[in-house]
Amino acid sequence: MAMSSRTAPSTSASPKRWWALVVLALTQLVVVLDGTIVTIALPQAQQELGLSDLERQWVVTAYALAFGALLLLGGRVADYWGRKRTFLVGMLGFGAASAFGGLSQNGAELIIARGLQGVFAALLAPAALALLTVTFPSGRERNTAFAVFGAVAGAGAAVGLVLGGVLTEFADWRWCLLVNVFFVVVGLIGGMLLVQESKTEGNNRYDLVGAVTVTLGLGSLVYGFSLAEHGWGQIQTVGFLALGAGLLVLFVVVESRVAQPLLPLRVVTDRVRGGAFLVQMIVGSVMIGALLYVSFHLQIVLGMDPLLAGLATLPITLSITAMVPVATKLLSTIGPRPMMIGGPLVSAIGLAYLSRVTADGSYLAQVLPALIVLGLGMAFVFVPLQNLALTGVAPHDAGAASATLNSALQIGGSIGLSVFTALYAARVADVGGGSRLDALTSGYSVAFLAAAIGLVLASIIAAVFIRGSKSELLPQGPDTEAAVSVH
Incomplete structure (x- = not known):
C-alpha cells in the first residue's frame, strides 16, 4: 500500500538543506545535552535548594521519563499536525520550561520544570528527526546527514557535562537551564527560515x-x-x-x-530496526546513567570543581568527534554491521577499565584512558545507528519511527540510571566500614562494570539482529525514496 506524505520537493535539492541540517542537529544537541547538563550543577543546586538525595535523582529522571514516555505521541503529532509546526511549538515550550527551571525556588519547582522540558522535548525531537528524514531521503547525502546528526546526538551527553561545568563555575547552576533560551532563539529563527513543512495526508486520527x-x-x-x-x-x-x-x-x-x-508494529518488528532500537536503549543507559557517576567520581572523590570536572569529561566528545570522519568513510566501505558489533565492545573495554577506579587513584591514570576508549567505540555506534533505525520507513511512519528511536535513548537512560543507582547503593551498603570515599568509589565501580556488561549485550544484539549486506542495510541511490514510500 503506497502512502503519501506532503513534503517540499525543493528541500532536497536546495543548498538550504545543509543549513537546515545545522538547525536540526543543534536541536538534537540541546535535547540530549539537557539530560546531563544539570548533572555537574546538581551538588550546587542540591545545597542551595535543600534537595534530598531522592529529589536529586529525580531532577535527572523527571526529564528523561517525561521525554521518553511521551515521544511516541509527539511523533504522531508531528506526522499529523505538521513536522515544522510541531518543531516550532516544541522549541518555544522547551524554552519557556527552561526559563521556569532556571528561576525555580525549591526542589518541587525544579523537578516540575524538568518534567515540562521533557514534555516539549517529546514534540521537538521526533519532529526534528522526521524533518531530517524527508530532507535527505536517499543516497550518499543521507548517510552524511545522518552521520552528522548521530554524532551530535551521541556527543550531546558529554557536551552537557562540559557546558554544565563552565556555567556552574563562572555563572551559577541556574544558567545550566537558562542557557537553553539562546538555543531556542536560534532554533526558532532557523526553523522558520530554513525548514520546509511536511506532514502525512488523509484522514488521520490519534x-x-x-x-x-x-x-x-x-x-x-x-x-x-x-x-x-x-x-x-x-x-x-x-x-x-x-x-x-x-x-x-x-x-x-x-x-x-x-x-x-500510535506505533505501527511494522516499525519495530523489522529485525534490523528492532535491533537498532535495542542497541539505542543500552547506549542511552551508558551515556545518561553511567556518565552521571563519572561526574560524581570527578567531583566528590577526586575533588574537582565543576569547571574542571566538566572539562575532564571532554575527551569523550573529542574522541567521538575525531573518529566520526573515519567511521563515516568506513560506513560506505564495510557497511554498518561490523561497526555496530565492534563499537560497543570497544566502549565496553573503556568502561571495564574505568571500573578499576580507586579513592586514591589519579585522573590521568584511571579515568582519562577509559573516557578516550569509550568515545572511540561510541563513534562507531552513533554514525550508523540513526540511519539503520530509519532506513526503509515509510514517510507516513517517519515521526513514529524517529520517536521510537529517541524514546529508546531516553527510556534506556532512565532505566539505566535507576539500575546503576540501585547497584551503587547496594554496594555502598555492603562495604559498610572503612572510609566514605572508598565506599563511594566501590559503588561507582559496580555501576561502570554493569554499563560495560550492557554494552557487551548490545554487541550481541547487533550481531543477531543486524544482518544483511551493506547495500541491503543502507540502500543507495534514487530508488531508495520510492522504496521507503511503500509498505
Whole structure:
C-alpha cells in the first residue's frame, strides 16, 4: 500500500538543506545535552535548594521519563499536525520550561520544570528527526546527514557535562537551564527560515488509548526501577514493574488492532530496526546513567570543581568527534554491521577499565584512558545507528519511527540510571566500614562494570539482529525514496 506524505520537493535539492541540517542537529544537541547538563550543577543546586538525595535523582529522571514516555505521541503529532509546526511549538515550550527551571525556588519547582522540558522535548525531537528524514531521503547525502546528526546526538551527553561545568563555575547552576533560551532563539529563527513543512495526508486520527497505555506503562516501569534502590523485593518496586510490563503488553495488543496505531508494529518488528532500537536503549543507559557517576567520581572523590570536572569529561566528545570522519568513510566501505558489533565492545573495554577506579587513584591514570576508549567505540555506534533505525520507513511512519528511536535513548537512560543507582547503593551498603570515599568509589565501580556488561549485550544484539549486506542495510541511490514510500 503506497502512502503519501506532503513534503517540499525543493528541500532536497536546495543548498538550504545543509543549513537546515545545522538547525536540526543543534536541536538534537540541546535535547540530549539537557539530560546531563544539570548533572555537574546538581551538588550546587542540591545545597542551595535543600534537595534530598531522592529529589536529586529525580531532577535527572523527571526529564528523561517525561521525554521518553511521551515521544511516541509527539511523533504522531508531528506526522499529523505538521513536522515544522510541531518543531516550532516544541522549541518555544522547551524554552519557556527552561526559563521556569532556571528561576525555580525549591526542589518541587525544579523537578516540575524538568518534567515540562521533557514534555516539549517529546514534540521537538521526533519532529526534528522526521524533518531530517524527508530532507535527505536517499543516497550518499543521507548517510552524511545522518552521520552528522548521530554524532551530535551521541556527543550531546558529554557536551552537557562540559557546558554544565563552565556555567556552574563562572555563572551559577541556574544558567545550566537558562542557557537553553539562546538555543531556542536560534532554533526558532532557523526553523522558520530554513525548514520546509511536511506532514502525512488523509484522514488521520490519534490513537488515544495507545497513548495512555504506553505513557503510563513506560512511566510505571521507570518509576519501578527508580524504587529498586530501596530493594528489588519491595512490594512497591515489584508492583510498579509488573504494572508497567502489563500496560506495555496491553499497548502492543491495542496497536495490533486499531486502524491508525500510535506505533505501527511494522516499525519495530523489522529485525534490523528492532535491533537498532535495542542497541539505542543500552547506549542511552551508558551515556545518561553511567556518565552521571563519572561526574560524581570527578567531583566528590577526586575533588574537582565543576569547571574542571566538566572539562575532564571532554575527551569523550573529542574522541567521538575525531573518529566520526573515519567511521563515516568506513560506513560506505564495510557497511554498518561490523561497526555496530565492534563499537560497543570497544566502549565496553573503556568502561571495564574505568571500573578499576580507586579513592586514591589519579585522573590521568584511571579515568582519562577509559573516557578516550569509550568515545572511540561510541563513534562507531552513533554514525550508523540513526540511519539503520530509519532506513526503509515509510514517510507516513517517519515521526513514529524517529520517536521510537529517541524514546529508546531516553527510556534506556532512565532505566539505566535507576539500575546503576540501585547497584551503587547496594554496594555502598555492603562495604559498610572503612572510609566514605572508598565506599563511594566501590559503588561507582559496580555501576561502570554493569554499563560495560550492557554494552557487551548490545554487541550481541547487533550481531543477531543486524544482518544483511551493506547495500541491503543502507540502500543507495534514487530508488531508495520510492522504496521507503511503500509498505
